[in-house]
Every structure is written in structure tokens, then in C-alpha cells.
Amino acid sequence: MIISASRRTDIPAFYSTWLMHRIRKGFCLVPNPFNARQVSRISLLPDKVDAFVFWSKNPEPMLKFLGELDSRGFIYYFQYTLNDYPQDFEPSIPNVNRRLDTFKAFSNRLGPEKMVWRYDPIIISPATDYSFHTSTFERLAYALRGLTRRVIISIIDLYHKTSKRMDNLTNSNDTRGMAMLRNAPEMLELLSHIADTARAAGMRPFSCAEEFNYSNLGIPAGSCIDCKLINDIGGRSSAKKDRGQRADCRCVVSRDIGVYDTCVHGCLYCYSTRNWGLARQRYSEHDPETSMLTER
Numbered sequence: 115m116i117i118s119a120s121r122r123t124d125i126p127a128f129y130s131t132w133l134m135h136r137i138r139k140g141f142c143l144v145p146n147p148f149n150a151r152q153v154s155r156i157s158l159l160p161d162k163v164d165a166f167v168f169w170s171k172n173p174e175p176m177l178k179f180l181g182e183l184d185s186r187g188f189i190y191y192f193q194y195t196l197n198d199y200p201q202d203f204e205p206s207i208p209n210v211n212r213r214l215d216t217f218k219a220f221s222n223r224l225g226p227e228k229m230v231w232r233y234d235p236i237i238i239s240p241a242t243d244y245s246f247h248t249s250t251f252e253r254l255a256y257a258l259r260g261l262t263r264r265v266i267i268s269i270i271d272l273y274h275k276t277s278k279r280m281d282n283l284t285n286s287n288d289t290r291g292m293a294m295l296r297n298a299p300e301m302l303e304l305l306s307h308i309a310d311t312a313r314a315a316g317m318r319p320f321s322c323a324e325e326f327n328y329s330n331l332g333i334p335a336g337s338c339i340d341c342k343l344i345n346d347i348g349g350r351s352s353a354k355k356d357r358g359q360r361a362d363c364r365c366v367v368s369r370d371i372g373v374y375d376t377c378v379h380g381c382l383y384c385y386s387t388r389n390w391g392l393a394r395q396r397y398s399e400h401d402p403e404t405s406m407l408t409e410r
Contacts, residue, residue, distance in 0.1 A: 115156075115157070115162055115163060115164055115368075115369055116163075116164050116165050116166075116167060116339060116344065116349075116351060116366065116367065116368035116369070117156070117158070117163055117165070117166045117167070117368065117369055117370075117371060118167050118169070118339060118368040118369065118370040118371070118372075119133065119166060119167070119168050119169065119370075119371055119372065120169060120370050120371055120372025121169060121370055121372065121386065122147065122370055122372030122373055122374045122376075122386050123372040123373060123374070123376040123377040123386060123387075123407070124169070124170050124171060124172070124377045124379060125168070125169075125170070125371070125372055125407075126168050126169075126170035126172070126173035126175065126176040126192075127170050127171065127172040127173065127174075127175060127377075127379070128175075128376070128377065128378065128397060128400075129376070129400070129402070129407055130173075130175045130176040130179060131175075131402040132400070132402040132403075132404070132407060133179075133371075134179050134182065135402055135403060136158055136405070137158045137182075137183075137186065137188075139158075139405075140157065140158055140159045141155055141156060141157050141158055141159075141405070142155075142156050142158060142371055142405060142406070142407075143155055143156070143405040143406040144156055144369075144370070144371050144372075144373070144406070144407075145373065145406065147373075147374055153406070154369075156369055156371055160186050160187045160188055163188060164189070164344070164349050164350040164351055165188075165189045165190060165191075165344045165347075165349030165350070165351065166183075166188055166189070166190035166191075167190070167191060167193060167338070167339050167344075167368065168190060168191070168192045168193065169192075169193045169195075169338075170192065170193070170194060170195070171194075171195045171196075171204075171207055171213075171379060171381075172207060172208055172213060172216065172379075173192055173194065173216065173220065174208075174212075174216045174219075177216070177219060177220065177223070180220075180223055180224070189344070189347055189348050189349035190228070190349075191224075191227070191228040191229070191230060191343065191344075191347060192220060192224075192228065192229055192230065193230050193232055193266070193338055194217055194220070194229060194230065194231055194232060195232040195234055196210075196213055196214070196217060196231055196232065196233070196254060196258075197210075197233055197234070197250065197254070198210040198250050198253075198254065199237070199242060200241050200242070202241070202382070203237070203241075203242075203381065203382055203383065204379065204380070204381045204382075205379075205380045205381075206378060206379050206380040207379055207381070210254075214254075214257050214258070217229065217231075217258060217261055217262075218261055221261035221262065226260065226261055226262050226263050227263055227343075227346065227347060228347060229261060229262045230262060230264050230265075230266060230338075230343075231254075231258055231262045231264070231265040231266070231317070232265070232266045232267075232268075232322075232338075233251055233254070233265055233266070233267045233308070234266060234267060234268045234322060235268050235269060235270035235271070235383060236267060236268065236269045236270060236304075237270045237383060238295060238301075244300050244301075244303070244304050247304055247308075248304060248307055251307075251308050251311060252307075252311050255311050255312055255314075255315040255317065256315055258315065258317075259315045259316055260316060262317060263316070263317060263318065264317055264318045264319070264320060264336075265312050265317045265318075265319050265320070266319075266320050266321070266322045266336055266338060267305070267308060267319060267320070267321055267322065267333065268321060268322035268323060268324060269295065269296055269301070269324065270383055271385070296324070296325065296326050297326055302328075302331060305328055305331050305333055306331045306332065308333070309328075309331050309332030309333050310332070313332070319332065319333045320333065320334060320335065320336025320337075321333050321334070321335050321336060322336060322338055322363075323359070323360050323362045323363040323364070324362060325362050335362075335364055336364065337363075337364035337365045337366065338365050339356070339365035339366050339368050340365075340366070341353045341366045344366075351366055352366065352367070353366060354366055354367050355367070356368060371407070372386075372407065373396075373406075373407045373408050374386050374387070374388070375387055375388055375389050375392045375393045375396065376393055376396050376397060376400075376407060376408055377393060378390075378393050378394055378397045396408045
């Protein structure tokens with residue numbers, strides 16, 4: 115079983131102590147996101163976990179636990195989202211230089227194969243136009259040269275719960291507009307530049323759950339929970355597609371142990387936090403000794 119930690123919240127940033135307590139206990143409890151009364155018991159024993167896939171924008175708090183993960187025999191890698199948006203977009207994330215230092219510390223400890231850079235999501239707005247992304251991606255790619263072997267990109271999906279937050283930041287806040295944006299000449303030019311820059315920096319670029327095929331630009335469709343990567347780093351994975359994800363998602367089957375409305379990064383485009391007040395309350399009341407990430 116592959117454990118995803120997590121698409122629903124940033125466990126490394128905010129709940130790494132809870133995770134390690136659960137690993138020591140050998141299990142955690144996870145509520146069904148669509149029916150909170152339905153709770154699953156997920157084994158976290160080393161012989162039951164084929165690999166961990168960690169998702170984070172700031173995994174720094176987890177650095178101190180890597181030795182214990184290794185000593186327990188776990189296989190894992192990190193999906194590290196690193197961009198440099200204005201503070202209005204991501205109000206509670208450390209500055210980009212600190213996050214670059216964190217990426218370097220993890221890569222030096224784990225190796226570049228276990229660190230996947232996510233330049234995600236690409237948001238086109240008056241403050242973050244195509245030239246912004248051209249220069250930002252280039253700057254970050256060369257700062258990360260030698261620290262990772264792959265970069266995953268995706269264009270923002272504006273769900274109903276995020277589109278209202280983004281109204282003042284982007285002019286592409288409806289489905290038709292976003293579909294046109296994905297295939298706009300300016301976007302294709304940007305993606306081509308991203309592909310060329312990534313390869314020049316020693317990285318393979320992949321797209322994440324995109325409806326358009328960008329292979330001709332040098333960006334093939336990728337999978338964030340990737341069976342080949344997991345097998346290459348010593349884990350175990352089948353190629354069975356996760357039917358619980360979006361139609362264009364290529365990830366293999368995993369069990370997510372996170373809970374929605376618990377991340378407090380405050381990113382305006384976030385799909386996993388609908389209610390900021392509830393997220394802050396859950397975080398403030400969080401007890402790392404409990405079996406479930408949140409009791410509310």
C-alpha cells in the first residue's frame with residue numbers, strides 16, 4: 115500500500131509530529147472526506163507500507179525525522195511545491211530563499227531522485243503574467259540544478275470554492291476561459307520555454323493531470339504518485355491507476371491519510387481548504403497524540 119501524505123493538507127509542514135507518533139503506533143485513523151462518520155484504519159507498519167509520498171510547500175519541520183524513517187525501513191520521496199508568488203497569493207509560506215535552502219537540505223540528505231520539484235499551479239494574472247513565469251521558472255530551475263531530476267508543472271484548476279478567492283487576482287475564472295488559456299499561443303510558448311529550461315538545468319519536465327497533450331513541447335504527461343519512481347528507489351508499486359482521482363490524473367493507487375480544511379498556509383488558489391476559520395481552529399486544537407489528524 116502506498117501512503118499519500120497528503121493531497122488534502124500539508125502534513126510535513128504542520129503535522130509531522132502527529133505522523134511520527136502514528137508511525138510508532140503502527141496505524142492511523144482517516145475519515146472519509148465525503149462521510150466523516152465513516153472512518154478507516156490505515157496500517158503504517160513498515161511491512162504494510164510500500165512507499166510514502168509526501169506533499170509539501172514547506173517540509174522543513176520533517177527534516178529531523180528522516181533518520182527515524184530510514185531506520186524503520188520506509189521508502190519515500192517528496193513532492194515539493196516551490197514557486198515564488200506574491201505574498202497575496204501565498205500569505206503564510208516562508209520566503210523563497212528559505213524554501214530553496216530547505217530543498218537543498220533535503221536533497222543533500224536524500225539524493226535528488228527523492229526530491230520532485232512541483233512548479234504548480236501556473237496562474238496567469240495581472241501580477242503573474244507570462245513573463246513573470248518565464249523569469250521565475252528560469253531562476254528557480256537553475257537554483258535547483260543538481261538537487262532534483264524532475265519537475266512537475268500544472269495549470270491552475272479553478273474549482274467553485276477557489277474561483278471567488280481568485281476573482282481579484284486573475285481574469286480567467288471560468289471553465290471556458292481556463293480551457294482557452296491552456297491552449298493559448300502564449301501558454302504554449304511559456305511551456306516550451308519551461309521544457310527547454312528544465313532540460314538545460316538537468317531535469318525532466320512532466321505535466322500533472324492536464325487535459326491537453328504537451329508532449330510535442332517536451333512535456334509528457336506524468337504521474338505524481340509514480341510507479342516507476344517508487345520501484346526505482348526501492349519501493350513496491352503496481353501500475354494500477356487510481357480511479358478515485360481526476361480522469362486525466364495518471365497516479366497509481368494510494369491511500370491518503372490527510373483531512374481537508376486543516377492546512378493553514380492560506381494559499382488563495384488552494385482546493386483542499388474551503389473554510390479558513392475551520393482550518394485554523396483545527397490546527398490550534400490539534401493533538402499530535404490522537405489517532406486521527408483532527409477530532410472535529
